[in-house]
Amino acid sequence: MRCAICYRKAKGYGWFNPRLKPSDPNRYSDKWVFCSRRCQDAFCLLMTKTEARMIDPSDMELAAMRACLSPLGEYVGSIGMERPLADYTREEVLALIDVVVTAYQDQMIEEHEIMAAKDRAFLEERLARQGQTSPKGVPF
Ligand SMILES: [Zn+2]
CATH class of the missing domain: 1.10.287 (Helix Hairpins)
Structure with missing residues (x-):
């Protein structure tokens, strides 16, 4: 698994979309993993700024x-x-x-x-x- 921010090896840091119900499968993604607290924080800030509307590229x-x-x-x-x-x-x-x-x-x-x-x-x-x-x- 690669860090969603810097593509280094992910090390157990993750993220979920708190705006979605726990039963919603879009609340979690196996792509939202990070190498460090720094990358996790950067992603969290980005998702907060974009109101979690960031989508995967087509x-x-x-x-x-x-x-x-x-x-x-x-x-x-x-x-x-x-x-x-x-x-x-x-x-x-x-x-x-x-x-x-x-x-x-x-x-x-x-x-x-x-x-x-x-x-x-x-x-x-x-x-x-x-x-x-x-x-x-x-x-x-
Ligand atoms: Zn990283």
């Missing part, structure tokens, strides 16, 4: 995160893999954020365009089928 969001890896690696490689983040200039950090956010948004737009194209194709096929049958339909 498959589309996970794909968008993975799409950031290559541009992120390229950017970090271009300014020096061995340089610690603390040594980055403000402009370099802003450029890094821009690279990641742009890659994430581009992937999300692409996924939504693919979904929209599938919906459109489905609707056009249905309309075409209706168009074929109506002239041969029952005369009124």
